[in-house]
Amino acid sequence: MTQPHLTIVQHPLVQHKLTIMRDKNTSTAGFRRLLREISLLLAYEVTRELDLTTTTIETPVCQMEAPTLEGKKLALISILRAGNGLMDGILELIPAARVGFIGLYRDPETLQPVKYYSKVPADLDLRMVIAVDPMLATGNSSVAAIDLLKEAGAKNxxxxxxxxxxxxxxxxxxxxxxxxxxxxxxxxxxxxxGYIVPGLGDAGDRMFGTK
Known part of the structure; x- marks a missing residue:
């Protein structure tokens, strides 16, 4: 389902894997594996509009003009720590992507984000930039991360x-x-x-086996 500003990926495999991840009895290893698998499927959708150009190649039969990605390689930005679980799967699909990290934690009293780390690739203004975090709850950390990326030059x-x-x-x-x-x-x-209902609990804790 697609709405202005929001795309919900309703592919049957995505929904099936998500159901297993929601189950509180799913093991840490199982949760981690499913997060990697589901991120591959989500990555197909988020990269659907990557720009293409053509290049001349020789197939075993003839020469042809074939499609290839245009411009600088995209950048993946993990919002630590749980974002790493999504990023690992996406990198299997797009291994040449540049990678950055933004460290934020949520103050338990105010629910506001506190930054403790930021390192992102150069030339963000020339790349599609995909910020990844398993949970969009209050939105405060996500907004803060996007603020930082825009300050670093990201436009797309x-x-x-x-x-x-x-x-x-x-x-x-x-x-x-x-x-x-x-x-x-x-x-x-x-x-x-500030937890999502019905949700799946704390994604970082479930992925890393911490509480």
Whole structure:
């Protein structure tokens, strides 16, 4: 399902894998594997509009003009720590992508993001930039990450997540209406602690086996 600013990837394999990930009985190893697999499927959708040009090649039969990606390689930006789980799968599909990291944590009292690390590729203004984080909850960390990327020069941005809450989508839309969101599901709401409902718990904890 596609709405202005929001694309929900409803492919049957995406939805099936997401259901298993939501199950609290799914193991850490299983969760990690499924996150890598589902990120591959989501990556197909978020890269659908990559620019193409042509190049001349020789097949075993003849010469032809064949499609190839145009411009600088895209940049993947992981919003630490849970973003690494999505990025690993996308890199299997696009191994030549440049990679950056933005470290943010959510203050448990204010729910506001606090930056502790940032290192991104050069020439972001010449690349499609895909920021990845499994959960779009309050949207505060995502907005802060996009703010940092725009300050670094990024102009062609996408945000990829596994789950989104309506509150987070609205926050992103208000702050960055030019950044489309791609997700596997739009859930019901946030609870009083800022967690997505029904959600799947804390993606970082489930991926790394921490609490």
């Amino acid at each position: 941005l996408r945000f990829l997540c596994l789950l989104a809450a309506p509150e987070g989508v609205a926050r992103m839309r208000d702050a960055h209406p030019d950044v489309p969101i791609f997700t596997a599901a739009l859930d019901e709401r946030l609870d009083d602690h």
